[in-house]
Amino acid sequence: MRSQIQLMAEVREAFGMALNAIGTHKLRSSLTLLGILIGVFSIIVVATAIEALQGNIEKEMSQLGSHTFQVQRFPAIQVEDDMESVEKYLRRKRFYLSTARQLEERSTLAKHVGVTAEVDQGEVFSLYAKTAPTVSYRGMSPSAFETRNLVVAEGRALSETDMESARYVTVLGADLAKKLFPFGSPLGKWVQFRGVKYTVVGVLEAKGSIFGQSQDNFMSVPITTVLNRYGRETSLSIQVQSPSQEAFDDVVEQTRGVLRTLRKTPPGEEDDFEIVSNDSLINQFRSITLAVRAGAGIISSIALVAAGIGIMNIMLVSVTERTREIGIRRAIGAKKRNIMTQFIMEAVVLSEIGGILGVLLGIGAGNLAAAMLLTPPVFPWDWALIGLGVCSVVGVVFGTYPAWKAANLDPIESLRYE
Amino acid sequence: MSLIRIRNLTRHYVMGVETVHALRGVSLDISKGEYIAIMGPSGSGKSTLMNLLGCLDTPNSGSYELNGTNVADMDDNALAEVRNREIGFVFQSFNLLARSDSLHNVELPLIYAGVPYEDRRERARQALANVGLAERMHHKPNELSGGQRQRVAVARALVNDPSIVLADEPTGNLDSRTGEEILSLFEQLSRRGNTIIVVTHEEDVAQHARRIIRIRDGLIAADEVNPNPRAARLVGAAERVPAPA
Structure with missing residues (x-):
């Protein structure tokens, strides 16, 4: 119970100080989180647009009546386009x-x-x-x-x-x-x-x-x-x-x-012959859009890694700038763990702010694209949550080294640091 | 029983090929409630002694018992806890968090001690009131005068009710009048039973203490009782520092 209270207090302190630190350097922070924002934006905008289109395409594909399937010579969605497989269908x-x-x-x-x-x-x-x-x-x-x-x-x-x-x-x-x-x-x-x-x-x-x-x-x-x-x-x-x-x-x-x-x-x-139902059509369509999403996923992963390096860079600067503060905190009883928490928290908060903005802009832009194709707006919860989860991971991964560096500064040296 | 019991403490630093012997075997006993000045010129080893006393550093050899526990070979986490519970630091350059207000600065040790929010706030308020800064709780350091900043630092040092207040040149960055203000605050704390150790190179400041320890070349050169400690001359400052409750 007591340790829970303590943990809460520590996390709260770390969170407050993180916002404080980010707020103090607005320009620097916004430039840093821009990278995260772009990474998250690119995957969310694609996911939103696909989801919006998907609803429509699925509706279109539901042109068969209920519990109905169709028998035909050619597959509903033909993926191969080499002569051999086309001939296979033609010979049927x-x-x-x-x-x-x-x-x-x-x-x-x-x-x-x-x-x-x-x-x-x-x-x-x-x-x-x-x-x-x-x-x-x-x-x-x-x-x-x-x-x-x-x-x-x-x-x-x-x-x-x-x-x-x-x-x-x-x-x-x-x-x-x-x-x-x-x-x-x-x-x-x-x-x-x-x-x-x-x-x-x-x-x-x-x-x-x-x-x-x-x-x-x-x-x-x-x-x-x-x-x-x-x-x-x-x-x-x-x-x-x-x-x-x-x-x-x-x-x-x-x-x-x-x-x-x-x-x-x-x-x-x-x-x-091919047996095609609404479900089989929809499944086939999904497997195609999955490839598009995977592509977007790869692009945004690259962007996120680049952004993560940016975060690490700025966190290293932040640690150096705040050497004195680290010394003070250590002197009045902060453990290494507390300093770690504080700086990782700062990296995560920074990255999450970028992530949230990226999700919002991505959903906005994706729906805008969808609206031009006259489809109703959607909110891809799953992708938004995955996106934010990945942001936290990026924050933790790239915040750990600067935080470790901060935690292992010599308290005496850091108190003297000008 | 002594509050602090130090035996044959040594500390040396390796600087390139040279080894600097900062402390060459210091033994010292300090009892609860004492008001001590540690004096010495620069390079004498007094800073090293202070770092060791404040559990910021560990000795190469010798023993250091604080409140009956040997802290000479504690690990980093345990030392952090000792600093948190047993020691209140007051620094020459105040060392307050620039972006936080007085209240937050003072409650910081309690956060690391795991004191619940309401309790913590109340104690921090009380500590600030005790140093006469009840009106300045939500001011940031840059909105306070030097003397006020140092009083915030004193409030922070005292908030977790430590065994020792360890002050490193507490008046070094203050003009003489505000310096006296801080020294008068120390006298009041001492009368209330707090143990105070002031590290200084100013004879003037040291004369306020009741016991003066002089360090030279890493050894204790003199350890004497100050027969008539000087009282802080408060020039119109008395009413600005109310007596602690």
């Missing part, structure tokens, strides 16, 4: 409408099996729009509205009849509907894409935009219509929705088994 068999139908028949666990194909981009015309916006043209099966998480705002979704008859009908994204039909309801009117007219049967709810990029700028038409126009060989993506989160893994396993049978994948060989 395509998914046809028949594959999806057989999958739907055979998979007993799945709730929905949807089929989509993003086959084309081009200008679309209507009688009411002055300009022809460029849109993406998607083929969809009726169940794909479920699996892609699309909600109809007006009219209806594509139906089984549309699909069976391969009708020339379309459901428009919210933005597109507004652009093509600024003055009234688009339902029942036609739009023209690549010289073919489609009747609008529905408009979707807006999904908003990410990084200023609209997510609602597309038209969807029955998948069979797409196959008629673009050929039976068009490669499709298949989405499978599980009835619940619990059944998700089972549905994935069953789908994998069925697909391997359908595609005649020899046993023991790896899948010749």
Whole structure:
């Protein structure tokens, strides 16, 4: 109890004197902590910006419906770009409408099996729009509205009849509907894409935009219509929705088994297709941003080491300047340990002030960058705390030698020091 | 029992190829409540003796018992504790922390002694009041006169209730009138039972003590009782230094 009080008092004294000493040499101290500030700033600004973007990118990647995964030929995020691995994907068999139908028949666990194909981009015309916006043209099966998480705002979704008859009908994204039909309801009117007219049967709810990029700028038409126009060989993506989160893994396993049978994948060989879910996309994205963060981490470590040397330098000056004070303290009963504490504390406080300023400025600047990309502000607590922790370590590591030097000064000599 | 018991204390310094024998075997007994002046010209070894008495230094040989404990071969931490509890230093150049106010300067020994905050503050206030500086608690050294600074130093020396007050040329940086003020303060402390050792080369200052020890060439040349110690002549200063409570 008593020793606790003593420790508190000593630390308090050391802290007070540290602030006192730093306050006495404002210019010198601020120049010294600038190094720390820059080091911490660089990592925090990157971490903040990434975290802000991440929230958005993750939202964007959540375009699949709940408990849904997608089966496709190519991986979602392709890291390798050498010919060999690209060829590996290209050699894979395509998914046809028949594959999806057989999958739907055979998979007993799945709730929905949807089929989509993003086959084309081009200008679309209507009688009411002055300009022809460029849109993406998607083929969809009726169940794909479920699996892609699309909600109809007006009219209806594509139906089984549309699909069976391969009708020339379309459901428009919210933005597109507004652009093509600024003055009234688009339902029942036609739009023209690549010289073919489609009747609008529905408009979707807006999904908003990410990084200023609209997510609602597309038209969807029955998948069979797409196959008629673009050929039976068009490669499709298949989405499978599980009835619940619990059944998700089972549905994935069953789908994998069925697909391997359908595609005649020899046993023991790896899948010749990719299964992508929201989670797997997010994980892949995270692993990429991790590399960016690690890079920023290395840069800021270098800056922090340089700053630490600056702190050590200024602390050595401080020890010399205060030789007399050290002598006085030793004479009235300060132990070496007390002097050590005092000077290490000074180094840590100096470094922490730089650290706190660096964190605040970093978060400010990171959010400013994020705000320009229209993302909401974030506060990366984990990185801020790590940053401050590292500052303390820097203070202790680079403050120890000057403090040791101070503690081991001869009291008699230091009392005489002018 | 003596407060201080020194036997055959020696201390030498190696300076390059030469060895300087600062103390060549000093024996000394000091009892509680004595008011002693240690005198000697420069180079006589009186500073070395003072450093040893103040536990700032350790002897090469001999024994030094302070309050019954042998401090001659204590380690650094133990010596720091002895300095903290048993010895109050008063220096020629005051040696106050320039950036701290009087109160903080005075409470400093109590911080290292581990005295809780409230208690510490109270004792520091009391010590400052005892040297007549109750009004100057929150002044920094550069806002005080030389005499006031030295009184802060005396308050600091006394705050932890030490066995000895060790003053090294306490009036050296003061004009003669403020010097008398400090010496009068010492007389009052001595009357209250504090043990005071003043190291000086001024005969005038030494004459205030009741016992004068003269050092020459590292040995005690004379150790005599001062038959009629001089009282501090307070020229209009009496009312500035109230009697300690």
